[in-house]
Amino acid sequence: QVFSLSTHPYGCRVIQRILEHCTPSQTQPILDELHQYTERLVQDQYGNYVIQHVLEHGKPEDKSRIVSLLRGKFISLSSHKFASNVVEKALIAEILDDPDPQALYNMMKDQFANYVIQRMLDAADPGQRKALMHRIRPAHTRAEEGGRSPPPAAANFHFTATIG
Template identity: 30%
Template sequence: MASFLTSDSDYFMVITRNKNGSKSLQKLMGMSDYMDVFFFVAIMRLFIHVMIDKYASYVAIQGMRIFKQDKRELMYDHILRYALFLARDQYGCIALNEIIKELDDPYYRDELLDIISNNALLLSNDAYGNFVVQHVLKLHDSRCTGNIVDKLCGYCIELSFKKYGSYIVERLLEAGDIPMATIILDVLACKTEMLIRLARSEYGNFVVCKLLELTNDILTADLFYSLVNKLRPYRFLLHRFHESKIAAILDSMRVPN
């Protein structure tokens, strides 16, 4: 049965792309080493096609759970090779996040996280890649988070104007003192005109609002006061619905000039 299901590539893909077919194959996997050879060969032969399909990808992920170590390592090598391609695909990014969550091999885990963090700027600007960066930040891996901060330093304002980039900046704000300090220094370094544009923009206003809410309790007084004092003279420009929350926060503050 395993040979019949996997010998023809087209037929194998028809099965794996079907929700019920994918589940059935996953149940067959792991029953014997002999059968797993057929599944492994079929997956590796069609690796990219499998990994970017909504249901077929779960067949490969199941293989990474139950195959012998030598087979898993060959699959991990392919994951590293195609990580950026998968991260920028609609379903590939979901599969990659699942692999990141379950990967228990320290070497391959670190290698994969390094690929993501070293390409954080590219992925943060991508409609699907940003979800991978967000997922990695939620792991609270200090080394990986530090690498992402280094790669995004100087780009936080630019990212905050964009739908996907603003998600990343907000996640960084939640990642700890050092990422937050990096973002606020980027904000303070920009021209006042740029900061007001950010506060009034569709996505940037959420970043500025979160900065004000979080920095009041976490960062040093000097950094917090510097941000508030840079915004307050232009409070009158922040009268629309979204920005009104920023204006309300500014009005509630009593900080020295």
């Protein structure tokens, strides 16, 4: 039943509201079923919104489970009209939940990965953008203190204006 509701124009909104307002014991069976159908839901015109909602507002373990279920499929899903939005949110969720700031710093220094970071900043909602900028700021400061140019992803943003 959760899959059917998640792929319905109004049902997907009902599932999102249930995830927001119900207790963990009430939402866990729903999340279990969502995880069972994640790959199908990310490709659905309505189901993708439910998965994005979990990636933006869910518990870290549910975000990690979705990222794990999609790992190895990011390239093909990136070419899909609906799934591409989920891929963006999954990457943002994985970076924000990674406890190692060095991983983000290494991405920022890389000649290709820094463009991914810049695109994530463009695609992130305001709360995610603020969280990403708080993770980027130390790399910017570390580079300035060391007399080096900041990594491209850090150099291209004005921190005081963006973070406030």
